[in-house]
Structures are given as structure tokens and as C-alpha cells.
Amino acid sequence: MKPFSYVRATSLREATAAHARLPGSRYLAGGTNLVDLMKLGVENPAALVDISGLPLADIELLPAGTLRIGATARNSDVAAHPLVRAHHPALAQALLAGASAQLRNAATTGGNLLQRTRCPYFQDVSAPCNKRDPGSGCAARDGVHRDHAVLGHSEHCVATHPSDMAVALAALDADIELYGETGTRTVPATAFHRLPGERPEQDTVIGDGEIVTAVLLPAAAPGAVSLYRKARERASYAFALVSVAVVLDLDPAARRVRRVALAFGGLAHRPWRAATAEERLTGAEPTAEAVREAVDAELAQARPLRDNAHKITLARNLACDALATLARRAQDGRPSTP
Incomplete structure (x- = not known):
């Protein structure tokens, strides 16, 4: 070293x-x-x-129901917190799916957001990688890329973002609080991570010297339910091939979607908020056909590589199943559970 x-x-x-x-x-x-x-x-x-050692580990309820999670709060503490479990179960589920108990006891909220890709070419200093060494090339494009991106990638990088937590935060409309030399600012979680474009070495929009100080979660709508699902190579301690976080607010009387938020993990360089699918489902009855058509419209943007088209099928099935599960829970008045 x-x-x-x-x-x-x-x-x-x-x-x-x-x-x-x-x-x-x-x-x-x-x-x-x-x-x-x-x-x-x-x-x-x-x-x-x-x-x-900074005092950034508190989890507290702010006025108007906003939940503030300090950047050094440990993943295990966030997953177990009663307010998180009661109001934002998708976040608790994502954290519990993310790593071993030992890692959750050490890993922090801010660090989880800032973790870097697990692409093996990025981690191998003998391989070309534009994310690690800009301008050197992307070995994954023509190499082993079964686990790589199908959405939003570029000729310069096909890596995916590894965080489970970040996918849940994208669906929950969280904000990321940052502190720098010019003071404090907030960035929507959906805009915090970048697509690779021509600068894949830049994972986020965080400025030089800025520190993540907190995550801010808006109050959950009364009756809204949320869920996180993950497909992986083995039952635990593995990064997602595909994951999905869903928040659903359903009018149980009219059986119409008042609001839906859908985010995918494992498909892109950042958590992928499915705006097309959300727009199609809002105001609609969440029938199996309507859900599948909405999800397919979102995934029509996918550009699979030689060996990872299976991710599209996985994403479709995970999203459709998660939406159907939440629609039943909302209709029955049952809360989400971590």
C-alpha cells in the first residue's frame, strides 16, 4: 500500500x-x-x-414528516429504525438485501451512496477502464459483460451502480444533503448519480470537497405502500443482477393509481427511474396487462450487449410482480413490511 x-x-x-x-x-x-x-x-x-467522528449519525423526524438520516448512520441502524420500517419499508428491505450483517454494521449511509462500481475491469488495474483511467478504453464492452448495463450506457462505459439503497431512495423521492466550502445544498436522489456519457469517471454530481451530510425522505402519502425486490446469482451477499423499488398510492375504491414511483437497479450506471412506465400507469387500473405494457414501454429503451439481454426479462418480471403485490396490499389495506 x-x-x-x-x-x-x-x-x-x-x-x-x-x-x-x-x-x-x-x-x-x-x-x-x-x-x-x-x-x-x-x-x-x-x-x-x-x-x-462527526455528529452525522442521527435519524430524526422533521416538521412536515420529513425523515432525516445522517450520513454516518450505519446501514444496520437505518434498516432497523422504527420510522424507516413503518413509513419507508422499501428502504429497510433494500439495506437488508445489500450486504452481510458485518458490513451493514460498518457501512454508512453516505458511503453507500458513494460506493463505486463492482465491474471487474474497473477493479483490475491491469485492464483498460475509462472509469478508472480516462481514455484507456472499456474492456467490458467486448469482454465479460453479463452483469453490465442495458440502459443509459455509452461507448465509454457499460458499468452499473452497485447500491441497493440508492435504488430505494430514487423511488422514494429522497434528497441528498451536501456540505461544502460554500455552504449546504440538496440534490434529488434521482439526479445525484450520473450516466457515463463521455465522463464515466464522474459517478455523481458531488462537487470537489463536498461531503454528504444526510438523506432527506419526504413523508409517505397515507395509504401508500412500497417494496424492494432483488434478483441475484445467490441467495445472499451478492450484488443485484436486477433490482426494483416501487412506491404505489392506489385509490382502493376506484382501483386507479393515484401515484406510482418505479426505480430499477442493476440496469444502468445509476438507479434508473422509470418515468415512462410511471406516466402510463398513473390514473390507470393496475391490471396485469396495463402493468406489463407500461413496463415494456420503459424497457423498450434498453440496448443490451452481446450477453446480457436476460436482464430485460428479469427486470420485466420483477417489476410486474412487485407492482401486482403492492396493488393487492393497497387494495386490502395491508401495509408494506420490511
Whole structure:
């Protein structure tokens, strides 16, 4: 491992000042992704600014029902929190599906959002990868890409984003709170992660030196239900081939969709919010035919690679099943359960 300097920040101001003072520095919280990448030689920070001791771990209910989850709140604590389980069960389900209990006990909310792709070519410093080494090429396009993107990819990168939590946050219309030298700002979760385009090395819209300080979840609509489902190679501790997060607000009397939010994981460089499917389902009766047509309209945008067209079928089946499950629960007045 290459040598690096270390600073343990005692305030947000001190953390951003240290980051600005130390070129090539990175923030460290749980370290479950960054430290692994340092061991592989993918990340080589000149300095680590440790923010794990900052008071950013609280989970609190704000006025108007907004739930604020601090950036250093551990994934296990968020998944088990009564307010999360009661009002945003899709988030609890996504976190519980995301990793082993040991990792959930160490991984943080902010770190989960900022984790980098698990593309094996990105993690192999001997392979060309535009995300790791801009301009070197994308080995995955003509290589082993069974697990790679079918939506929103470019000639420069076909990697997918690995987070389960981020998919749930996209469907839940969360905001990401950021702190930098110019103060605090918020970014919608749906706009936080980027598609690769010509700059796949830029995973997010976070500015230089900014710190994720919290996730903000708006109050759930009365009667709305949510669900997270995941398809993977083995029963646990595996990244998603495809995942889906759904929030459904159904008028049980008219059996019409008042509002629906649908997000896919495992299909793109970022969580994929299915705007086309949502538009088609809003105001409609969620019959099996209507749901399938809406999901198919969304997936018509897919551009599968040589070996990953199976992801389209997986995504269709997961989404249709999740929507049907939530429609039954909403109709019966049964809440979602983690």
C-alpha cells in the first residue's frame, strides 16, 4: 500500500478545510469500499480525512414528516429504525438485501451512496477502464459483460451502480444533503448519480470537497405502500443482477393509481427511474396487462450487449410482480413490511 497522510476531522468546516489543503485527499467514514479499492490499487489517495467522528449519525423526524438520516448512520441502524420500517419499508428491505450483517454494521449511509462500481475491469488495474483511467478504453464492452448495463450506457462505459439503497431512495423521492466550502445544498436522489456519457469517471454530481451530510425522505402519502425486490446469482451477499423499488398510492375504491414511483437497479450506471412506465400507469387500473405494457414501454429503451439481454426479462418480471403485490396490499389495506 502506498503511504498517505491521515486527518481526523472534528467538524464539517475542519473536514472541508483539510480536504482543500491536502491535494488528492479523500473522505473516510465506514471505509467498506474505499479501503478495499486502496488495497487493489484502484484508489491511491494522498490523504484520508476521517469524518466518522462527526455528529452525522442521527435519524430524526422533521416538521412536515420529513425523515432525516445522517450520513454516518450505519446501514444496520437505518434498516432497523422504527420510522424507516413503518413509513419507508422499501428502504429497510433494500439495506437488508445489500450486504452481510458485518458490513451493514460498518457501512454508512453516505458511503453507500458513494460506493463505486463492482465491474471487474474497473477493479483490475491491469485492464483498460475509462472509469478508472480516462481514455484507456472499456474492456467490458467486448469482454465479460453479463452483469453490465442495458440502459443509459455509452461507448465509454457499460458499468452499473452497485447500491441497493440508492435504488430505494430514487423511488422514494429522497434528497441528498451536501456540505461544502460554500455552504449546504440538496440534490434529488434521482439526479445525484450520473450516466457515463463521455465522463464515466464522474459517478455523481458531488462537487470537489463536498461531503454528504444526510438523506432527506419526504413523508409517505397515507395509504401508500412500497417494496424492494432483488434478483441475484445467490441467495445472499451478492450484488443485484436486477433490482426494483416501487412506491404505489392506489385509490382502493376506484382501483386507479393515484401515484406510482418505479426505480430499477442493476440496469444502468445509476438507479434508473422509470418515468415512462410511471406516466402510463398513473390514473390507470393496475391490471396485469396495463402493468406489463407500461413496463415494456420503459424497457423498450434498453440496448443490451452481446450477453446480457436476460436482464430485460428479469427486470420485466420483477417489476410486474412487485407492482401486482403492492396493488393487492393497497387494495386490502395491508401495509408494506420490511
